[in-house]
Amino acid sequence: MRLIRLGVEPSQIGVDVRAALSTWGGGDSVLGGVALLGVTPPDCPRALDAVIVLPxxxxxxxxxxLPDPAMRLEAPLSGQWKIDGWPLTRPDGATSPAAEALEATTAVARRIQDMRGEPLPVTTVVAVGPYVGQVVQPTGDLNRGVRVVHPKPTTLLAAARELATSDRPCSADHAAKLLAVLAPTGTPPDAGQLRAEGFSDAAADLASASTLLLPKVPPAARRPKWLPYAAAGVVAVLLVVGLVVALTSGGASEAASSTSAAPQPTTVVVDGRNFSPKGADRTEECAGHAFGDVRAWLAGHLCLQLRRAQFETSVDGRKAGVAVSELNLPDAARAAELHRVASVAGSGGVTALVKEGRTWPGGPVSFDRAAIKAVTKTNQVRIAQVVWVDGDSDPADPALTALADQALRLPAHQ
Structure with a gap:
């Protein structure tokens, strides 16, 4: 367990929480993970004694x-808490402190979901003290993923093992993103340090997988394999599985493109217009794939992820190339700030994939003088660039600017 102290624990018992976690030592020999101590995640209604990110x-x-030590604490989520048979009274009139804990957990879970963090289960531990000999919780509350414990190394360890039960372990890269989402002012440990705490080398990005787009199989590259699936009372179903021709690219990047090509999705339709996908990319290195004032801004601010995709379409029989980028920032305030920078004419933008060698047959050779549109939504900034494939492009061309508005609704992944 790696401890990162970001502030003073908001409760006195929080000191015991920190002491208990510290006894586990670094590495994954006991449990692993990273504990943020004294942290206040964005949009959380209160400071938290700890947020523990486990694999x-x-x-x-x-x-x-608690006002006094207790031999027995009755701690329902809803209803009166009792200390040795006596009702727990508080100046604010609350009968169950668990309600505040659940509110904080809900805020943390919402934060992770809004930031597109790894979809791990988010559960609650209510640490009580100065001393409690026995805690009594209803079975239904336990099933809801809430544990009320006096924080000792053994009780916290038991709670963690009972509550952290995701079927798929979190990778080191996803753990770094989670930590940045929960504590955007700090710097998360690097991938090597996170692997030492039990996070895996890699994990499939199931959260971003799309079930709406089907793989496209070019006729020239089709190599069918008939896979029969039988079910009682139903005729066999035959599935054609094809291989996809790698995207060709100019110069030295041609060999690299041919080895990393992936199946392309079918046409995407926006407002009745067909957009043919021509490649996509995802990276956590945002500034290195930007230019101008946008690059300068990204170099000085935390960016969680950059997704880029490119498409081809036509307007009145004239082909156009489309580049879409999606930048994920830690919060809405920083997204709005980047949007202001990107919306100024001539302020730069995100480098199109074609400039990095990811061209396609019959596509544009560059996105110079492209019509550019930018939009923000919560913590995301989306930028669309559109050029004519043949002939000169004018950033003020009404046809291109209208197409750029449509392109803002295209997916940044394929």
Whole structure:
């Protein structure tokens, strides 16, 4: 367990939480993971004693200071808490401190979802003290993923093992993104440090997989394999599986493109117009694939991920190339700031894939003098660039600017 202290724990019992976690030591020999101590994630209603990011789950730890030590604590999620048979009274009139803990957990889960973080289960640990001999919780509350414990190394370890139960382990890259989402002011550990804490080398990006687009098989490259599937009372179903011709590219990048080609999705339709996908890319290195003022801004700010995609379409029989980029920022405020920079004429933008050698037959050789449109939504900034494949392009061309508006609704992945 790697500890990162970002602030003072908001409760007195939070000191015991930190002490218990520190006894596990670094590495994954006991449990692994990273604990953010004294952290206040964006949009969270309160400071948290800890957020523990584990390879198979996220634990939100909220400390509750009791007025006195207790031999027995009855701690339902809804209803009166009782200390040794006596009702717990608080100045604010609340009968169950668990409600505040659940509110914080909900905020953390929403933050991870909005930022497109790894979809790990987010559960709650309510740490109580100064001392509690026995905690009684209803079975239904336990099934909801909430544990009320006096924070000792053994009780926290048992809670973590019971609650962090994702079927798919989190990779080191996804863990770094999660940590940046939860604590955007700090710098997450590097991939090597995260692997030492039990995070895997890689994991399939199931959260971003699209089920709406089907693989496209060019007729010239089709190599059918008939796969029969039988079910009682139903005739066999035959599935044609094809191989896709690699995208050709100019210069030294041609060999690299031929070895990394992937099946391309079918045509995407926006407002009745067909857009043919011509390649996509994803990276966490945002500034290195931008230019102008946009590159300068990204070099000084945290960017979680850049997705790029390119398409081909036609307007009144004239072919056009389309480049779409999607930048994921830690929060809406920074997305709005980047949007202001990208919306200024001549301020730069994101480098199109064709400039990095990802061309396609009959496509544009560059996106110079492209019509550019940018839009922001929550923590994302989307930028669309459109040029004519043949002839000169004018950034003020009404046909190109209208096409750029449509392109903002294209997916940045294929």
């Amino acid at each position: 198979r789950g996220v634990l939100v730890v909220v400390g509750v200071d």
